Amino acid sequence: MADTASKKLATSSIDSSFPVSVPCVDALAFHDAGFEAYLCETLREYVAWRADAPSSPAHVSETTGTDIQVDEKTFDAQLSANGGLPASIDLHVDHDSGNSAHLPEDMVAEGKMLTENADLTYRTTQSPLVDLFFSLEKQIAPEKLQSLLDASWNEDPLTTLKIIWSGRSIHLGRGERGTFYRCVGWLAKHHPLTALLNLKWLARPVIEKKVVKKEDADLDAIIVNAPEDVEGDGQWLVRNGVSHGYWKDLLNILVLAVNKHLGVLKDPALVLNMKNKQPKKRKFNSTKDEVKENRHAQEQERHQKFLDRFDHDGFYNVLHLNVARLFAEQLRADMKLLDSGDKKALRRISLCAKWAPSLERFHDKHTFIASTIAEMLYPQTELDPTLTDREMYLKHAREAYRSRTLAPLRKALAVVERDITAENFSAIKYERVPSLAMDRYKLLFAQKDFDHFSAYLEDVTSGKARISGAVLTPATLVHQATQLYLPPEPPSDASDPDARLTTKQRLVAKLNRVTAQTLNGQWNAIVQRMRDSGTLENSIAVADVSGSMTWPTFADGTRPMDSAIGLALLVAELTAPPFGGAFITFSSTPEIVRVDRPEGGRDFVQRVHATANASWGMSTDFVAVFEKLILPLAIENNVPAEQMVKRVFVFSDMHFDAAQPPEASLSAPRSPSSVPSVPLPSSPTSPMSPGLMSSSSPPFPPSPSLQSTAPEQTSERWSTSFERIQKKFKDAGYEMPELVYWNLAGARPDAVEQGAPMPVKADEPGCALVSGYSQAMMKMFLEGGGFEDPDEGDKMEVIEKTVVLDEEGNEGEEVVTREEKKDPMSYVRKGVGHRAYEMLKVYD
Structure with a gap:
């Protein structure tokens, strides 16, 4: 028994060498009004400090509200003098761009250009708001996005802010992450208070969806339930509603900020690896101890970078605390629902725990945000007053956050990754798997649990079961459909349509049929969601x-x-x-x-x-x-x-x-x-x-x-x-x-x-x-x-x-x-x- 306990203790996060220290901030315990006052005051001091920073010759820099550079004073002065655009940005029309050199001069002056196929068209609609709304897509050049945001904000700040949010909105807008993060970086630089105080509306239930029966509940809805004590915000919340983004957006923004990569001219994918293309592991002649030593050195380097940002960058300071506060409040509300034991209440648990930062994983490695969330959920006086050493207290708080908050909530949510990790595929309720997870794991399900999974898909085809697909885009499904090989229809009297195939070809055909059934079901889910709208x-x-x-x-x-x-x-x-x-x-x-x-x-x-x-x-x-x-x-x-x-x-x-x-x-x-x-x-x-x-x-x-x-x-x-x-x-x-x-x-x-x-x-x-x-x-x-x-x-x-x-x-x-x-x-x-x-x- 002692050996078992010893083994369990050895694998506990308490014994990990991972750095966990975060500065102690009294504002963590403030109520809403007090915390907002702290946030505003800290930002005012930050903006004033930035304005007094030594200046250097102006140039267009990739700085953001989280990037302190010596040219900020000059940049801001020029920004004000030029109505939102630095003087160093050339505002003349580039006659070579868009084949404009071949246009009559009067047409160039009117803002016209030629397409790549030489058709006459316009460079601008003559409205910065329409230009931004029409141009907000993945391909837009960073410099162009910056100029569009500057011009649009000068015309109508509130409409511009809504256009930015529509760019991220999964259920009402474009659902685009990368461009949205760039826009948030622009807000962080020019309007930091607006950026911070609106972040909460990324993950709160403000979009109404069609009310469905329990068995038809859509996991893609990203259903969230805001805490009951949020003052002034309750009028906007929708029961069983859906959100513009998801909780992971907050963590991604935080990671970009701590790495000085939250900016309109930055590529978020370089930090967030949104391409999902993991580099191939290279073989080194390093010993196990050397690998371990290098890992610890990297952890310490990241930790020091985080401390420097937290202590010396007012924007990152309040961003970190604000994100931690939003997570802590929602997790606390969800735990109340879980502890109530009420089955109806359990269905109202949000997906916050699913996306909350896991200990020592990507978001925590860069921002150490799990420590701050844990401190809010488990204050020292409540967790164990005898833990006087702050580092040891934070380790115990983090372990409580993992075992007493995340683990039970994720179990209640039936997060599919738990069963995949445990290879407990028979326990997976495929009807409850969100569309993004289904898209990612469908071949794994077919390989590891073919009979169970294929039976589920047959039920989907016959209408006995449902499949999530509402947040996938048509392009995703079309692309995957074009990759499938559709063999000729076998004779109607063929007892085994795969009789002439080799063993390998049989397997491929089987997987193709499963993939096709999945895509058909997901497409039908998209169509039905649109018809419901x-x-x-x-x-x-x-x-x-x-x-x-x-x-x-x-x-x-x-x-x-x-x-x-x-x-x-x-x-x-x-x-x-x-x-x-x-x-x-x-x-x-x-x-x-x-x-x-x-x-x-x-x-x-x-x-x-x-x-x-x-x-x-x-x-x-x-x-x-x-x-x-x-x-x-x-x-x-x-x-x-x-x-x-x-x-x-x-x-x-x-x-x-x-x-x-x-x-x-x-x-x-x-x-x-x-x-x-x-x-x-x-x-x-x-x-x-x-x-x-x-x-x-x-x-x-x-x-x-x-x-x-x-x-x-x-x-x-x-x-x-x-x-x-x-x-x-x-x-x-x-x-x-x-x-x-x-x-x-x-x-x-x-x-x-x-x-x-x-x-x-x-x-x-x-x-x-x-x-x-x-x-x-x-x-x-x-x-x-x-x-x-x-x-x-x-x-x-x-x-x-x-x-x-x-x-x-x-x-x-x-x-x-x-x-x-x-x-x-x-x-x-x-x-x-x-x-x-x-x-x-x-x-x-």
């Missing part, structure tokens, strides 16, 4: 699969093309007939691609493979979609205006093709080989006949109404794609559909001043400019999606005026009005108009 009508998507969409390849292996296909498939599945179930390809001869819904016999993986086999022109002729497909078909079939498509989603990098000469774009008939061989969407009320799309149909001649009104070639050349499309609709007598320009990696990181091309200006009616790879942004266009436009219903346009006579024969006027079409600026305000952003505040 609202409806989409009279819409169709255009997917750009040109050569430029094949790069860059992101950390998870996806490319912008995967996003274009995935989002287009989602629009096709969400939209009701007659336009649902199809999307259009970008091409010099665009086609409508029919994608069967599940009830049509093909599952998600099969539809992705069918889509990949479609005829792709590899061009970006956006105008051709309307000029050679939509309008000719409408004219040919005399489609009434009320039955035309009302909204077109354009998933692209916005580098459209230049205008073609009139004789090339309007006079050349389509060759028989280019006629689409897939049917158009059809229904009893379909405005377009399926027969028109058969392979035997003759090519569509250009409509006379589109030939005779072509402008001179020079005029057409110096017009934007939008202007050319607008004119063609007007000439054809149809109202222009709303165009949703969805930016997928339009920015080029090597072009410092050039962001994504802007197809229209901020005040162009009937257009929206959005960006990102998440389907959550689409909720903004759903009926009942929960987004509110502050000006909705206030702006009306006159459609028709009619002179009428009243009963006495007096003339009067009858006016028919409708709500004005929204412009990009209206959609920005709608995009951040959700109630879940209302609690954000600007403090400095």
Whole structure:
């Protein structure tokens, strides 16, 4: 018995040589008001100290609020004098960027540029807010992001703050971490109090989700329950709600700060290793003792760096304490729920413990934050008053934090990693595995627990069980689907479809089938979550699969093309007939691609493979979609205006093709080989006949109404794609559909001043400019999606005026009005108009 106890003690964190000391701060014990006062005072002293720091010649530095450099005073003075931009930043237009050297000077002065395919477009929408909203994506160059944030904040600080938060919002926005961390770094430098006091809204339940039964509870919801004693914040909390980010965001920001890497010009992935590509272990001729000694030296070096930052950097000091306080409060509230023994209460336990820092793991190694959290949860007077040595007290507090807080909460949450580590796969409740964990471990489940896991997937397919997938992006699923090999269907009378395969091929086929079932289930979960959020009508998507969409390849292996296909498939599945179930390809001869819904016999993986086999022109002729497909078909079939498509989603990098000469774009008939061989969407009320799309149909001649009104070639050349499309609709007598320009990696990181091309200006009616790879942004266009436009219903346009006579024969006027079409600026305000952003505040 003594030996067992000795062995257990030897493996306890109390005996670890890992450094645990953190400074003793009285503010840890303060109540909310006192702690906030301490935070504000510390930051005021920090800002004052920074302003008095010796200056050196100005230059654009990668410093942040957590990076103290000697040039801060000069930098800040120039920042104020130049309205937010250092004088050293060249504000002139780079005529070489975006091929602007080939533009007339007056167009350059108007802010126009050329795409990579020489189409005329805009450098800016003339609104910094719209520019930021449209450009906030992974590819944006750091310098460009910095200038956009500066300009946007100068125009409207609160809206800018909401745009930054929408960039991270998993359920309402882009769900992008890296760019969000850069924006937080910008806030930390210029508005540190605003950055700190709003961090709590990353992990609190402020987004309402559809109420579901217990058995349908979605682990991806990141359900959190804020402490009951939070004053003033309760009005924003949603019972069983979801959060913008997750608890790990707070720890990631802290790690970046302690490593002087929290800044708009920094790459977070260099510190956080978000690429998830672990370097191969190199073999050294070091002895075991030397390896141990090197590890201890590294731990001491990190610990000293942390102490220096905590003691001498006021921003990091309050950031560290604020993050620790948020974790401690939530863990304390969750422990109360756990100790109550109430089954209903147990379902309200948040995922804070899942993401809380484990002892001596990544976040704790860099920030030693577990010591601060442990001290808040287990004060010395309550834990053991006899522990007078502070280091020994902190070791006992950390062990209590691990064994008495994290362990029981993680057990109650059924965190899947616990069973994986213990190789207890039979105990895993797959229906409770969150989508990110399912995505990461599905092959492991198939290899280690095939019968149990495959039976679960069969239940998912039949509708008896559910699978999480709501926080995955369409691009992730599309990319994985394209990597699967789908063998030909075996004969219906084959008793064993894998009979002719080798043992290795059988295993691969088995794993492929399991992966396909998982992807199909996760896709259906995404579609259902979107349907729960609202409806989409009279819409169709255009997917750009040109050569430029094949790069860059992101950390998870996806490319912008995967996003274009995935989002287009989602629009096709969400939209009701007659336009649902199809999307259009970008091409010099665009086609409508029919994608069967599940009830049509093909599952998600099969539809992705069918889509990949479609005829792709590899061009970006956006105008051709309307000029050679939509309008000719409408004219040919005399489609009434009320039955035309009302909204077109354009998933692209916005580098459209230049205008073609009139004789090339309007006079050349389509060759028989280019006629689409897939049917158009059809229904009893379909405005377009399926027969028109058969392979035997003759090519569509250009409509006379589109030939005779072509402008001179020079005029057409110096017009934007939008202007050319607008004119063609007007000439054809149809109202222009709303165009949703969805930016997928339009920015080029090597072009410092050039962001994504802007197809229209901020005040162009009937257009929206959005960006990102998440389907959550689409909720903004759903009926009942929960987004509110502050000006909705206030702006009306006159459609028709009619002179009428009243009963006495007096003339009067009858006016028919409708709500004005929204412009990009209206959609920005709608995009951040959700109630879940209302609690954000600007403090400095």
